[in-house]
Amino acid sequence: MTNLPVPTLSEGASAVCVFCIFLVPLAAAGLALLNAGLGRSRSAAHTMIASLCILSVAAIAYFVCGFAVQGFTGQPIRILRLGGRQWDWIGAGPFFLRKFELDGSPASLAAGLSMLCAGLAALIPLGAAAERWRLRTICASTALLAGFTFPLFAHWVWGGGWLAQLGTNYGLGHGFIDVGGSSCIQVVGGLTALSIVWILGPRRGKYSSSTLPNAIPAHNAVFVIFGSMLCWAGWLGLNSAGAILFWGAASGQVVLVAVNTTLAAASSGLAALVVTGLRFGRPDASLTCDGWIGGLVASSAGCLFIKPAEAVVIGAIAGALVTYAVEWFEFGLKVDDPGGSISAHAVGGIWGLLAAGIFVRFPASTSVIASVQSGADSGQFIAQLIGIATLVGFVLPTTYGLNQLLNWFVPYRVSLEGERQGADLHELGADAYPEFVVHTEEFIQR
Amino acid sequence: MKLTGFLLLVAGWGIVLASMSLLVSLTPRAIFVLAGLGVEAVGLLLVVRSHLVLEDETG
Numbered sequence: 001m002t003n004l005p006v007p008t009l010s011e012g013a014s015a016v017c018v019f020c021i022f023l024v025p026l027a028a029a030g031l032a033l034l035n036a037g038l039g040r041s042r043s044a045a046h047t048m049i050a051s052l053c054i055l056s057v058a059a060i061a062y063f064v065c066g067f068a069v070q071g072f073t074g075q076p077i078r079i080l081r082l083g084g085r086q087w088d089w090i091g092a093g094p095f096f097l098r099k100f101e102l103d104g105s106p107a108s109l110a111a112g113l114s115m116l117c118a119g120l121a122a123l124i125p126l127g128a129a130a131e132r133w134r135l136r137t138i139c140a141s142t143a144l145l146a147g148f149t150f151p152l153f154a155h156w157v158w159g160g161g162w163l164a165q166l167g168t169n170y171g172l173g174h175g176f177i178d179v180g181g182s183s184c185i186q187v188v189g190g191l192t193a194l195s196i197v198w199i200l201g202p203r204r205g206k207y208s209s210s211t212l213p214n215a216i217p218a219h220n221a222v223f224v225i226f227g228s229m230l231c232w233a234g235w236l237g238l239n240s241a242g243a244i245l246f247w248g249a250a251s252g253q254v255v256l257v258a259v260n261t262t263l264a265a266a267s268s269g270l271a272a273l274v275v276t277g278l279r280f281g282r283p284d285a286s287l288t289c290d291g292w293i294g295g296l297v298a299s300s301a302g303c304l305f306i307k308p309a310e311a312v313v314i315g316a317i318a319g320a321l322v323t324y325a326v327e328w329f330e331f332g333l334k335v336d337d338p339g340g341s342i343s344a345h346a347v348g349g350i351w352g353l354l355a356a357g358i359f360v361r362f363p364a365s366t367s368v369i370a371s372v373q374s375g376a377d378s379g380q381f382i383a384q385l386i387g388i389a390t391l392v393g394f395v396l397p398t399t400y401g402l403n404q405l406l407n408w409f410v411p412y413r414v415s416l417e418g419e420r421q422g423a424d425l426h427e428l429g430a431d432a433y434p435e436f437v438v439h440t441e442e443f444i445q446r
Numbered sequence: 447m448k449l450t451g452f453l454l455l456v457a458g459w460g461i462v463l464a465s466m467s468l469l470v471s472l473t474p475r476a477i478f479v480l481a482g483l484g485v486e487a488v489g490l491l492l493v494v495r496s497h498l499v500l501e502d503e504t505g
Contacts, residue, residue, distance in 0.1 A: 083464070198497050333494055388483075389479065392458075392486050392490065393456055397452045397456055
């Protein structure tokens with residue numbers, strides 16, 4: 001087994017990286033607004049406070065055991081011997097970040113970025129399971145995701161684990177490529193969303209005996225659109241910080257990452273706009289925003305190693321794909337996902353990973369890390385397929401099993417009465433928009 | 447049906463891992479990886495169908 005080299009950052013690259021990490025919470029704020037806006041008004045406050053709880057629990061779970069599991073290149077690891085080969089399976093760092101210097105080193109910056117990424121990944125299932133998921137079980141499920149599932153996959157991809165070593169150890173291109181977290185954040189979050197939706201079932205009244213599901217429209221399109229714009233800023237930081245930290249990009253290369261991220265989102269949003277316009281006679285705001293997010297998600301995997309024109313193509317395909325996937329999940333598979341999270345994050349993310357295998361090229365000057373890995377581009381697509389197979393064959397059963405186990409002890413779904421009242425009143429005792437409540441006595445004619 | 451589906455998902459991943467351990471050249475490895483993904487696809491289909499049946503039963 002050949003370990004990957006420990007990246008070193010110049011002072012300028014570190015400063016740019018810190019700035020980019022500070023942008024990532026904007027993505028979390030954007031997703032929270034998007035999820036709240038796409039749900040009904042009677043659950044809006046619940047969705048927002050649940051988002052805050054998710055970010056809090058994720059940060060603490062990641063601090064307690066997440067970074068110990070994830071680790072970073074050059075940090076202690078546990079090796080598994082399988083088939084006569086050594087596999088770097090899991091980090092063996094200290095719990096509670098004990099004896100770990102938070103001093104601006106690449107490892108400490110990775111810890112800071114990943115703590116925010118854990119929260120981002122955990123926000124994704126909320127969009128899919130909104131209006132019927134109890135607050136306490138949201139926190140418990142988040143602890144599982146941020147403390148185990150996310151860091152484990154992030155170790156394999158970002159922490160120098162076996163997927164990152166597919167290039168050096170097995171001659172498969174440059175190893176599994178995921179610059180900004182298409183896999184470990186987006187697809188892991190999206191597959192967790194699918195698991196939880198399967199466990200919870202659809203919202204009451206969504207699927208009746210009639211053939212078509214009932215439409216439950218989003219309550220605030222402005223939240224949805226503004227949330228999508230915030231996500232753009234957050235993604236610029238996420239992709240750029242990932243490029244610097246995990247692929248050794250120079251600070252100047254952040255420009256390419258930013259341009260690719262923006263172009264992918266732009267073409268994706270426009271593609272969704274055109275597709276919905278052609279199919280329904282007029283553009284659909286919710287689906288356009290889902291398409292926009294799908295483009296951002298798809299851009300994350302290869303944003304450092306593709307050309308701007310390729311980013312446009314990747315984004316356009318992502319936008320169209322997400323639009324059809326939303327419909328397919330809702331009508332064909334009877335998966336009630338009000339936020340379109342599974343389509344935007346899981347489907348968009350898997351497309352981004354595949355696209356990285358198709359489009360990525362490594363120029364000689366690209367990066368310190370890439371230049372030391374075996375230079376064969378031939379097996380890159382296979383490496384990406386192995387990563388996707390791991391997400392579907394390992395992450396989905398694991399996350400479904402863990403959440404199902406938790407659901408047996410603490411039921412995930414709100415009561416029938418709670419769902420009728422709305423999560424705001426039932427779980428928080430107050431509505432998000434109390435002035436909208438009609439009090440009948442105020443309308444009695446005198 | 448659901449359990450079988452999830453077992454097939456894991457089995458497909460096992461085939462993919464085995465291809466890396468047992469094979470050296472790119473073409474057979476690619477075929478094995480595709481075969482593993484195929485098994486995963488069948489598993490996913492079973493899991494999806496089991497949930498569709500459940501939805502129909504519960505209304």
